[in-house]
Amino acid sequence: MEDYLVKALxxxxxxxxxxxRATNTISEAQKRHDTWSSSTAALGRTMVGALLLGATLKGEDKMTVKVQGNGPAGxxxxxxxxxxxxxxxxxxPHVSLTLNENGKIDVKGAVGTEGIFTVIKDLGLKETFSGQTPIISGEIGEDFTYFMAVSEQTPSAVGLSVLVDPDESVKxxxxxxxxxxxxxxEETIDFIEKRLTEVxxxxxxxxxxxxxxxxxxxxxxxxxxxILEKMPVQFKCTCSKEKFGTAIIAVGLDEINAMIEEDHGAEAVCQFCGNKYQYSEADLIALRDEAIKNTKEI
Structure with missing residues (x-):
């Protein structure tokens, strides 16, 4: 079944x-990072929460969510x-803890109960907007809820869930x-609060x-x-060999020369998707020439 998000009033x-529904999206992340159950649930919940929060943005606007807890997942x-x-x-990615007292994946144990929850919004302006709250539970959904209430001043209920099969695949x-x-x-709020405990x-x-x-x-x-809108969702990374080439230029001539003379090449690996990009000695010489040109222009 397709992954998609609905917006409603x-x-x-x-x-x-x-x-x-983001089963395929989270499954793609699990495969790319070879995550184990607790890490899969923690990463998956954060991605689902980021998609929900991202749905409040305009199409080209971007958002980064950082969960920096004191648990083994990092x-x-x-x-x-x-x-x-x-x-x-x-x-x-390789955290697989025993089930918690409710018989569920121990996301809190993987993430930790202390740390910082950060949301950075890039709305296409000169500066980004950043909000930060403490991690209050490590279950991710409650942390999104707390962030929305404190930083966004919007009372919200956020529910996030990832079901993992014994073979580590996302169900x-x-x-x-x-x-x-x-x-x-108040009557409406009371009704919704009751339903949240029952569903x-x-x-x-x-x-x-x-x-x-x-x-x-x-x-x-x-x-x-x-229902106002139905929007497809998917795992998508925008990395490329050209973008990593720009990053190599930025490290400076000494580093590029070391890659050429000592390693005779380089490999860049994208943290987000795991894609690998190879740079031959000739590629690095071309990047070095571009770095020298940029230095002269400055």
């Missing part, structure tokens, strides 16, 4: 809601944009984000065949939802 515009960095594209990596992944707008009445985890709903639309219906009531 509910209760006469007083509630804004998003839901996503830092998680995810990029997303307003067009449904995402990529991400986790410092230690289901998705999530939702419900935002309370000015004018929402099963998103990954379970997806595994059972529920669509993002039906997940919103379960959470908010079938008659209350106006």
């Amino acid at each position: 509910c209760y006469e515009g007083s509630i804004r809601a998003y839901a996503i 830092s998680i960095i995810v990029d997303s944009d307003g067009s449904g594209n995402t990529k991400g990596y986790i410092k230690n 289901a992944a998705g999530g939702f984000m419900i935002q309370v707008m000015p004018g929402a009445d 099963p985890m998103v990954s379970k709903l997806l595994e059972e065949g529920n669509s993002p639309e039906s997940i919103l219906e379960l959470l908010l009531g079938e008659k209350e939802i106006e």
Whole structure:
């Protein structure tokens, strides 16, 4: 089944809601980084959350989410944009902890309960916008919720879920984000809060065949939802040999000369997608010539 995100308005515009199925997207990340269950769930939840948050942006705008906890998984960095594209990596992909007390993947144990949660928005202006909150649980969904309330001043409920099979493959992944707008009445808020405690985890709903639309219906009531947009989502990295070449030029002549004289070539590996780019000695000489030219022009 295809991965996609839906945007909706509910209760006469007083509630804004998003839901996503991202099983293929997270599966692609798992394969590229060879992640084990706890790392897969931690990275996957962060990517799903970044896609939901990215859906609030315009198409060309971009966002980076950083989860820097004190757990064995290390830092998680995810990029997303307003067009449904995402990529991400986790410092230690090989974390597979025993199940937690609820019989679920121990994401909190992998991420840690102390650290910093950061969101950086690039809205095409001269400067980026950055917000930062402490990690409050390490479960990722609660950390997104806390960030939205404190940094974005938007009361929200964020649910993120990744189901991993015993062979480490991703069985289901998705999530939702419900935002309370000015004018929402207490009766509506109380109803949604009650439904949030009653509805099963998103990954379970997806595994059972529920669509993002039906997940919103379960959470908010079938008659209350106006779907505004359906947007495909996917793992997409924009790395290229040319971009890494620019990065090699930036390291300076001494480093480039060392690559030429000592290694007679170089390999660049993208952290986000794992793609590898080879640079022959001739490639490096051309990059060195360009670096020299740039220095003279300055």
